[in-house]
Amino acid sequence: MRVLLTETVDPDGAMYRWLSPALQAAGHRVVVVPGQEAAHHLGVSGFQALLVAAADALDPDLILTHPPYDHMSAATADRLRARGARLVGFAFDDPIFTPEWRARGPLEAVLAGIDACYDAWLTTSQRFAELAAATAPGSRVLPIRWAMCPPSPAAPRCGDIPARVVLVGSAYPTRVALIRTLAAAGLPLLVRGHGWPEAAPRLALPAGADVDLGGHVDAATATALLRAGVVVSTADWEDRPVPMLKLRVLEAAFAGACQVAAACPELGAHFTPDEVAPYADATDLVAVLRGLLADAPRRAAMAAAAHDRARREHTWETRLAELIAALAAVGRPVRAIATDRAEPLACPALALTAMSLATSAEFNGRAAAAAAFFAHAERAGAGV
Known part of the structure; x- marks a missing residue:
């Protein structure tokens, strides 16, 4: 054609x-x-x-x-x-x-x-x-x-996924609130995207918080970051939550990431919970992340399963x-x-x-x- x-x-x-x-x-x-x-x-x-x-x-x-x-x-x-x-x-x-x-x-x-x-x-x-x-x-x-x-060359087979939380995306107000909650829960965070350095004062991070904030990164760096920890894929648009599946979930799967994604009707049509774990709200997300950060074999298994599903069906x-x-x-x-x-x-x-x-x-x-x-x-x- x-x-x-x-x-x-x-x-x-x-x-x-x-x-x-x-x-x-x-x-x-x-x-x-x-x-x-x-x-x-x-x-x-x-x-x-x-x-x-x-x-x-x-x-x-x-x-x-x-x-x-x-x-x-x-x-x-x-x-x-x-x-x-x-x-x-x-x-x-x-x-x-x-x-x-x-x-x-x-x-x-x-x-x-x-x-x-x-x-x-x-x-x-x-x-x-x-x-x-x-x-x-x-x-x-x-x-x-x-x-x-699929990216070329293909992502390598999934090995060890570091025990930290990764979010790549702009500093929407909804994401700022989410990062504030995750930091207050004591989770180690790596965050990159437009607006995060400027958003730092609004986060009111607790003393000793393990939070690495940075600004915009290029596409190659963003892809590498998707394998630098457990990726959180949110469902929001600027200042409001929007239940929807974004391409980032597929990008992370093809990159070989272990990820947690906001629950929405479309997520189950793309991945099972053993491939991409859903979360309902910030409280639920904290619990899901704590479980994954404590379980290295599960992180690796989820990353491999999501990667295989993406290349097979998506x-x-x-x-x-x-x-x-x-x-x-x-x-x-x-x-x-x-x-x-x-x-x-x-x-x-x-x-x-x-x-x-x-x-x-x-x-x-x-x-x-x-x-x-x-x-x-x-x-x-x-x-x-």
Whole structure:
């Protein structure tokens, strides 16, 4: 197939290349449009125009975006689908936005807008899929599990997991409160992410607390930290808890981590409690962590089991087949293409956008991002 998708290009950005390498390895021709990076750079209308330009250049069979971050309009969707492409929204933050959508008016209107734009809206939220089915039977909102590309090279087999607690993520108020509770319980903590050094005064740490706070780390360091102790994966968004499964749980599993994750409806569909231990609240988390910190063999066994489950079930090799089947199930099958075009892509809009993002990253001293965007510009501009 020819696949057009939105994805993070910056190596230190969230969800960097979490999808495209697997599709390329499977033999599909893939063109990546920088997602939120280009949307922030160009604005909504400019980003919509970029999607259309890339689709015109590739003539894709499948277009995969990530609503609502794709800012999709019905007019743009019509342009994208005009030549037979199937447009799929892979939505992973529906629990965050559902209250806002419902506050605007009837959910029926939201679902009608979804069906007007997308051939299928695949959501990682079981609750939103159930809500859509109950509100508008026949809606093309369908549940799907998370997936990602396994890291290359693969994580080594899990050995000793240090007896400390690790949290990697921004200093949301909910996380600050959680770290305060864990520190008060006397647990050894290693915390990294945006805002933690600034949050230190608000933690009111007890004397002698074993807490190592640090700021933002790059992607390679973050991955290494996931094997530096028992990882806590929270379910929150800025200042409020949101019961949902985040990609970080899969990232930790693929990295070979022993982890504890906030309980949510989707966790059990991805991992058993012997693979990723759930916790209900801060008090429960303290008890779960104390048990794990005292049991080195269990830490190693959980890490190995979660790693094996992730590589067995949660790759895009498996999930793409489910995505294609979901489209067929709602009467929107992907067209069958016997051969693929081999000529270079020539999309000046995409090449110039990537070049502009590269220049901006270089100016701001972000060398890895600049290199990634320059390479992206070269690929997008081949033949221009």
